Amino acid sequence: MGSLPSTLANSSSLLTFDLMHNKFSGRIPRWISSFSSLRVLMLKENKLEGSIPTHLCELKNIRLLDLSQNKLSGGIPYCLNNIGFGNMDAASEIEIGSFIVSWTTRSSHYRFDSITGKVFVLKEKQNVTLCKVQEVDFTTKSRYESYKGSILNFMSGLDLSSNQLRGKIPSNLGYLSTVHALNLSNNQLEGPIPETFSSLKQIESLDLSHNKLTSHIPAQLTQLYFLSFFSVAHNNLSGMTPDMKNQFATFGSASYEGNLFLCGPPLPQNCSIGGRNRQPHHLDTDDFRDAFLWSFVGAFGVFFISVIIVIYLNPYIFNYKLLVLERVITSYLYE
Incomplete structure (x- = not known):
């Protein structure tokens, strides 16, 4: 508990920084940006507060960034598209699936000479080298799974879910062309879904549920051919659902539920029966009633x-x- 320990500030060669499931509080410190080699930053399920600092954008080689289940507020920084999420040149590439541990131990072996009656030391020291497998827990496709070994070198994701983030989703996030999982659910994000999300060509899991998003769902999202999980449930979206083609042919009504002004398959609302003329409700039920009374x-x-x-x-x-x-x-x- 308490603030993140500043004694770690000199660990510039860290590849993985995992402090999940603790009670750390306060703001995300500036010194984390000095971890130039960092590939995995996991701060999930703490009590961190304040805005997401822009200095995290200096960690250009991050593959996995998990800040979910905290008390972070404010908007999503526009500069997050500066992070590579797996898009690195050969000079920056470092294997994070395993790491080498070596140490020296005393492992003495003795031999008894029956002729002379003396004891001889055969080996006094031994250098031991082991290869440890790195393991990281991360939520993707609505499942909390463990990734370890060489698969970590191919996994990339950004999870900002279950915070108190507000404002619009930056269109720049659509330029994260190599990210595999993007989770912005359970916040208070507003405005439309950026059409630039159609450029997330490697995306496999996209969760925007439980926010206050408005307007229509961009039809261009049907171009995301690797998408296997998609949810915009419980927002204020309106208009027609994307065409049931490519990956979107596999998504059921659960991906869209909780949007009263959405219509079209796989939802039961038929757009030809007044669905096209339905206007989005930008207010919650209580807010609408209060506004009418006043x-x-x-x-x-x-x-x-x-x-x-x-x-x-x-x-x-x-x-x-x-x-x-x-x-x-x-x-x-x-x-």
Whole structure:
């Protein structure tokens, strides 16, 4: 718990930095950007807060970046497209699937000479070298799995889910052409899905569910031929779903559920029966009800004040009102 320990700031040769499932709090420190060789940064399920710092964009060789299940707020930095996510030149490529561990230990062997009666040391020291397999846990395709060994050299992903992120999704994220998994779910992101996402040619898992996204789903996403998991559920999207072709022919209604103004297969709403003319609701049910009540109260108040002003400031209406009142009183006294 506490802030991330600054004693790690001098570990510039780190390849994997994994502090998941702890209680670290505070902001993501600046010194992490000094890890120029870093390939894996895992800070999932802590209590980190504040905005996602732009200095993380200096870690250009990151393959896996997981900041999910924290308390991060603000917008998504536009500069995240500067991170390679596997797109590195040969000079920067370092194998992260395994690493070498060597040490020196005392492993003495003895021999007893039956003739002389002496004991001889055959081997006093031994150098030991082992190859350890690196293992990393990461969520992709809505499953939490463990990746280890050589597969890590081919895996890449960005997970910012389950935070308090706001604002629009930067269109620059569409230029992460080598990323395999992108998870922005369970935030408060608004605005449209960037059409640049059609350039995520290597994407296999795209999760944008449980946000406040609006407008239509870009039809160009059907060009993502490696996509095997897709979800935009529980947003405020409207219009027609993408054509049921290529990979999108494999996605069921669960990928789109919770969007009242979406229509077309695989959803039961038929666009030909008023579906095309349905307008997106940009407000939640409670917000819409409150807005309607306040607008009604305001309109009634303006009408009431206008009537009072007309009656009391117009002398003709005022005199007529007095005449009517006099007749009513006279009639009552006569009876």
